[in-house]
Amino acid sequence: MNEFDFKKGTTFGVIGVCGANGNLIARILEERGFKVIATDLSQKNDCRFASALEGYDIDVFYGKTPDAFFNKPDYVIPPASLSKDSEVYKKINKPILELKDIIEIFPPEKEVFGITGTNGKTTSTTLLKKIAADNGILPCEHNLEGMQGNAEFIPILQSRLNADVGILEVGTFGVPGTVGRIVKDTNMSGGLITNITPDHLKDLGSFMDYANVKGEFIKELNGKKLIVNGHDPTIMGLLRDLNYEGEVITFGVDETPDSIGIKECVCGNELAVKEIISGCGYYFCKCGITTPQVDYIATNVDLNNRTFELFTPEGKLHVQMAIDGLHNVYNVTGVIIAAHEFLKLPYEKILETVSTFTGVEGRMEKVDTVNGKTVFVDYAHNPAGVETVLKEFQKLFGDFTTVITVSSESGYTGDLAIFNSVLKFSKFIVPASCASQRIAIEKLNENSRLNDRIFLNHTSDFEKHGTLGASKKDVKDGIKKALNLDCEMIVAIGEAATKFKSVIHDLS
Numbered sequence: 001m002n003e004f005d006f007k008k009g010t011t012f013g014v015i016g017v018c019g020a021n022g023n024l025i026a027r028i029l030e031e032r033g034f035k036v037i038a039t040d041l042s043q044k045n046d047c048r049f050a051s052a053l054e055g056y057d058i059d060v061f062y063g064k065t066p067d068a069f070f071n072k073p074d075y076v077i078p079p080a081s082l083s084k085d086s087e088v089y090k091k092i093n094k095p096i097l098e099l100k101d102i103i104e105i106f107p108p109e110k111e112v113f114g115i116t117g118t119n120g121k122t123t124s125t126t127l128l129k130k131i132a133a134d135n136g137i138l139p140c141e142h143n144l145e146g147m148q149g150n151a152e153f154i155p156i157l158q159s160r161l162n163a164d165v166g167i168l169e170v171g172t173f174g175v176p177g178t179v180g181r182i183v184k185d186t187n188m189s190g191g192l193i194t195n196i197t198p199d200h201l202k203d204l205g206s207f208m209d210y211a212n213v214k215g216e217f218i219k220e221l222n223g224k225k226l227i228v229n230g231h232d233p234t235i236m237g238l239l240r241d242l243n244y245e246g247e248v249i250t251f252g253v254d255e256t257p258d259s260i261g262i263k264e265c266v267c268g269n270e271l272a273v274k275e276i277i278s279g280c281g282y283y284f285c286k287c288g289i290t291t292p293q294v295d296y297i298a299t300n301v302d303l304n305n306r307t308f309e310l311f312t313p314e315g316k317l318h319v320q321m322a323i324d325g326l327h328n329v330y331n332v333t334g335v336i337i338a339a340h341e342f343l344k345l346p347y348e349k350i351l352e353t354v355s356t357f358t359g360v361e362g363r364m365e366k367v368d369t370v371n372g373k374t375v376f377v378d379y380a381h382n383p384a385g386v387e388t389v390l391k392e393f394q395k396l397f398g399d400f401t402t403v404i405t406v407s408s409e410s411g412y413t414g415d416l417a418i419f420n421s422v423l424k425f426s427k428f429i430v431p432a433s434c435a436s437q438r439i440a441i442e443k444l445n446e447n448s449r450l451n452d453r454i455f456l457n458h459t460s461d462f463e464k465h466g467t468l469g470a471s472k473k474d475v476k477d478g479i480k481k482a483l484n485l486d487c488e489m490i491v492a493i494g495e496a497a498t499k500f501k502s503v504i505h506d507l508s
Contacts, residue, residue, distance in 0.1 A: 003032065003106055011035040013073030013094070015082060018047040018061055018131050020144055024080055024157035025102050029160045030056050033104065037072055039065040052143040058229060070094070077102065082430035099153065103185050108159040110140070112166035112186045113342045116179065116217045117194030117229075119385040120331045122148070123323075124194055125169040126360050127332070131339045131353040138164045159186040165343070172213050180216030190225040191217060192338050194331065196234040197263075197279040197384030198410060198417075207264050211238065218242050227251070227337050229330060230294040231280040233273060237289045249341065250292055251333045253308075254299035255326065257281045258391075261304055265289055277327050277391075278384040292334035301326065303395060310336065317347055320355040324364055325392035353416030362498035364389065370508045375490045377497045377504075381406050381467040383417035386493060390425035393491055401487045402426040403478040407469025416437055422493075428453055428485045432478030433469030434460045434492065455481055470496040476503035483507065 013031050016022035017038035030036045039061040045052055047062065061069055067090050070076070077097045082089055097105075115125045129139045140163035142149045144459055149158065150171030159166040168186060172178045183191070194216050198207045215238040218226065225245045228235045230250030257274035265271040266403045267287035274282040285288040298319070301308040306321040308329055332354055359365070362379040369375070369491060380389040386406070393400055402422045408414025412435075419439040422429050431440040431454070440454050460474045470478070475496050480488045492501075 001101075001105055006034065008033045009016050009035065010075070011037065011073045012097075013069060013076045014038040015065065015076065015088065016040055016079035017053070017058075018049060019079055019081075020049065020142075020147060020149075021099060021153055021157065022077070023049045023052055023097070023144065023152070024142060024161070025050065025077055026058055026082075028102070028106060028157065028160045030058055037061075037069065039069050048146070051143050051145055053502075058338040062464070063431060065091075067091070074378055077096045086397070091152060103153075103156060106160055108166060108187050110159075110163060110165055111342075112159050112168060112188045113338065114155075114168045114170045114183060114186070114217065114221075115189045115194070115338075116170040116191065116214060118197045118214075118382065119380075119388065120194035120327060120334075121150070121171065122379075123328065123363055124192060124331045125167060127335045127357050128338055128343075129167050129352070130357055131345065131350055132165060132343055134169060134353045135343070135345055137343060139358050140165070151182075155182050156185045161423075170217060175212050177216070179213055180220045183220035185219055190227075190342055191221055193217065193229060193232075193235050193336050194226040194334060195229050195232045195277075195280055195384070196238075198382065198414070201267075208266065208268075211266070214238075215242055218244055221423045222246055223393045224228050225249070225341065227334055227341065229334065230292045230410075231267060231276060231282070231330075233263060233271055233283045233285070233289050234279075236292065240289065241266050243504075249296070249337055250294040251296040251330075251337060252291075252294040252298070253277075253301065253326065253329050253333070254297050255301055277330065278387040280330070296333060296337055298329050301329055303392075312347075314347075317351065319351060322357055322398055323357060323359040325389070326395075327388045327392060328359075362501075364392070365501075367504045368508050369427055370385060370479075370504065373483055373488055373490055375479065375492065375504050377492045377501045379495060379498045380493045381495055382408060382410070383414055383421065387421040387424075390491070393489075394425045399427040399487055400489040400491050401428040401430060401479070401482045401485050403430045403432050403475070403482050403490060403492040403497065404490060405432045405470040405475055405478065405496035407433050407435040407467060407473050407494075409448050409467055416419050419443070423450075423453070426453075427487050428455060428480045428482070430455050430481045430485075432460070432474045432492075433496065434463075455485065467495045468499065469494060470500075472496075472500040472503060475500040476506070479504060479507060 017042040036057045044062045049264045049362040140161040142158040150169035155168040225247045227249045261273045265285045295323040310317040380386045415435040431437045
């Protein structure tokens with residue numbers, strides 16, 4: 001069955017339109033000229049994604065699924081969560097289409113480009129979309145308020161919405177098969193990999209298990225075009241081991257390494273990386289994995305003025321950024337290549353947007369000044385992300401107090417690595433998450449001299465949800481504690497810090 005088997009007068013009934021999948025399916029079908037009616041047990045005021053339906057000609061029954069609903073459609077699309085034993089399901093008297101049917105019958109009608117990696121993918125995706133929009137190229141948006149939408153079925157359905165191009169952030173909750181499914185079911189034609197550093201280890205067991213989930217991106221795009229961070233040995237190793245046969249464009253940053261990091265190589269050996277940012281830099285393994293001569297190299301980086309020169313196969317570019325940090329030099333470089341190669345835009349048009357892009361909410365975001373102290377938040381929530389971001393804060397601003405609201409998806413190992421990075425780069429530490437508080441108590445028991453740097457406010461009993469490691473009250477109490485310390489700058493890291501950043505304004 002394909003789309004052309006349905007007459008344009010066909011009516012589809014979508015059950016569960018307040019859920020992400022149901023909402024997207026209803027909009028896809030309406031945009032393709034079909035009649036859509038929908039229902040949800042939530043009242044309109046409680047429907048999380050009701051605003052995404054504005055402007056669509058979709059009749060919605062909120063708060064109930066009346067008998068009349070089942071008489072109107074030619075096909076009914078129930079949510080996967082609806083039990084076949086439920087009263088609503090038993091009332092369905094029309095042919096049923098499932099989520100997998102929608103994906104198979106209604107393919108994307110545009111070119112799709114994906115961006116994946118452990119860190120930097122949200123900034124990179126947002127910037128590439130802005131470059132497209134600034135040049136009259138409309139990228140598809142899921143418009144699901146409060147949803148990042150980089151995993152599960154959201155990118156797959158998003159790619160089917162009306163637009164000129166699909167620019168998708170491809171994430172994973174550490175589940176094998178998810179990345180590959182997104183690439184395959186969006187008919188993706190090319191992609192960008194920012195980096196691969198340890199994350200989700202509690203779910204997957206080892207770094208290479210996690211890396212192989214990201215490797216699905218490479219496997220499914222085999223024979224196509226990939227833009228990759230050549231300074232990441234994991235990416236280059238996967239390209240080799242997966243026998244990637246498409247076009248590979250590499251990029252890197254010419255900067256003096258400031259540390260040595262140990263990273264597992266795809267061959268199983270430990271690999272020393274002369275790090276420019278966490279997990280990326282110059283490397284050599286006896287299995288043959290070594291830093292390549294990259295196709296695009298950023299050099300003469302001036303972080304204070306946010307400038308660098310980019311050497312491309314077509315000549316040198318002067319790049320002015322509006323965002324901070326060496327990690328963002330990597331992100332911006334990858335996006336410039338993607339905009340030129342995928343969107344086919346001239347460099348001068350790309351650089352105009354780069355110079356005005358001020359970043360993504362929750363990434364090195366200055367929130368307020370409270371009692372003369374500047375307060376930032378950053379979403380960093382895994383060891384490499386925290387190390388990279390705090391290193392850049394130190395380079396740019398000097399001393400700061402870090403409020404930790406993170407609960408690592410890699411469990412205790414990740415929490416400990418995050419805390420060690422915070423100790424390395426921060427003047428003072430305020431552990432606000434329950435996970436960081438446990439580590440802090442261990443550290444203080446081991447070394448009483450850390451009493452001058454680690455300031456426990458209280459012990460939280462908040463139960464983590466993913467990377468959300470602290471409650472709103474925990475965040476507020478942590479920042480209040482930091483405001484009383486002798487340091488003029490505060491950086492609150494983690495999902496909770498960004499989600500509850502309004503407490504900072506409350507304290508001003």
